[in-house]
Amino acid sequence: MKCAEIHKRLKSYLDGQLPGYEAEKIRQHINDCQSCSREAALLSRTWELLLELPDAPAAPDLVPATLSHLQAESQESLFDKIFRRFIALPVPAVATAALILGLFIGAQLGTVISGMNVDIKDAEDPLHLDIFHELPSQTIGNAYIALNYPQEDEDL
Amino acid sequence: MYEHASDHELIKAIAQKDTEAFKVFMTRYQDRVFRTVYRFVGDAESACDLVQDIFLKVYRAAHSYTPDAELFTWLYRIIANHCINFTVKQKKDPLFIAREHSQPSGSSEADRAHVESPEKNLLRQERSLRVRQALDSLPNRQKLAITLLRFEGLSYREIAAILGCSVSAVESLIFRGMETLKKSLSKEFAV
Numbered sequence: 001m002k003c004a005e006i007h008k009r010l011k012s013y014l015d016g017q018l019p020g021y022e023a024e025k026i027r028q029h030i031n032d033c034q035s036c037s038r039e040a041a042l043l044s045r046t047w048e049l050l051l052e053l054p055d056a057p058a059a060p061d062l063v064p065a066t067l068s069h070l071q072a073e074s075q076e077s078l079f080d081k082i083f084r085r086f087i088a089l090p091v092p093a094v095a096t097a098a099l100i101l102g103l104f105i106g107a108q109l110g111t112v113i114s115g116m117n118v119d120i121k122d123a124e125d126p127l128h129l130d131i132f133h134e135l136p137s138q139t140i141g142n143a144y145i146a147l148n149y150p151q152e153d154e155d156l
Numbered sequence: 157m158y159e160h161a162s163d164h165e166l167i168k169a170i171a172q173k174d175t176e177a178f179k180v181f182m183t184r185y186q187d188r189v190f191r192t193v194y195r196f197v198g199d200a201e202s203a204c205d206l207v208q209d210i211f212l213k214v215y216r217a218a219h220s221y222t223p224d225a226e227l228f229t230w231l232y233r234i235i236a237n238h239c240i241n242f243t244v245k246q247k248k249d250p251l252f253i254a255r256e257h258s259q260p261s262g263s264s265e266a267d268r269a270h271v272e273s274p275e276k277n278l279l280r281q282e283r284s285l286r287v288r289q290a291l292d293s294l295p296n297r298q299k300l301a302i303t304l305l306r307f308e309g310l311s312y313r314e315i316a317a318i319l320g321c322s323v324s325a326v327e328s329l330i331f332r333g334m335e336t337l338k339k340s341l342s343k344e345f346a347v
Contacts, residue, residue: 011334015305054194054284058207067175070175
């Protein structure tokens with residue numbers, strides 16, 4: 001085995017991941033080769049340095065915090081479910097219901113309004129324009145009364 | 157009720173939305189999951205948020221777990237995806253301000269700091285920061301493979317199952333990652 005090949009497999013060798021016969025070859029090569037032996041030492045030192053990274057257990061409130069998060073989420077999803085069910089109704093059904101409701105309200109309102117209607121023509125004194133009667137002559141108001149109600153004007 | 161249940165029994169119950177089983181599962185795995193995530197992201201606060209997301213994912217995805225797969229492989233896949241997504245988002249976010257690598261209170265590092273002299277403590281913290289920076293400079297998959305090997309003691313085969321690649325691909329990831337780390341940390345060898 002050449003040194004370049006050994007370098008590629010050194011880490012696996014150090015991790016004990018190689019089959020016995022291959023591990024033995026590498027072990028023998030390292031014993032005889034200064035460069036590969038130095039490389040193995042550098043790798044081991046780098047590997048050791050990784051232990052400088054801090055270690056820590058989980059926060060004590062991790063489990064209760066996750067559970068309350070889950071509870072909040074499930075309440076929210078219940079609301080979503082109801083809302084989705086509502087909006088998931090078939091569109092034609094909703095449109096038909098809205099149309100029927102509109103027609104019903106329209107019919108009801110029509111009845112009420114027709115009952116309130118006043119026939120202007122039949123009213124005896126529909127416009128109650130007495131307030132204009134004393135309008136000074138030569139004003140726009142007076143001219144309007146004269147034009148639209150000539151009879152009344154004559155009576156005046 | 158579930159204290160003595162096997163992992164498979166727990167996952168089966170979690171799939172039925174049993175929160176008691178979920179609580180036991182979290183208690184069983186919280187330290188292991190937190191340690192892996194914390195070593196990967198290097199920040200206790202982010203790690204805490206991520207671990208919560210990971211467990212919520214376990215709860216939601218429990219029904220998709222099939223007993224023919226190893227539970228730890230399935231769990232570590234979730235961990236790996238969350239860790240990688242986190243760093244991808246972090247790099248993409250222009251507004252992201254890198255948090256200082258915080259340690260949770262009560263950590264073994266914090267405990268050690270009380271025992272050591274201030275100079276020694278400072279030196280150790282600086283070295284730890286350089287190791288962190290070197291590890292963070294690695295591509296995600298290299299970083300993950302090295303983290304799982306170094307701190308979780310997983311075999312190449314197990315890492316391959318988690319990353320969804322071949323054993324030789326894992327070997328290559330670790331080799332390339334270690335080459336980079338060796339160069340980045342060469343100054344530390346004299347210390």
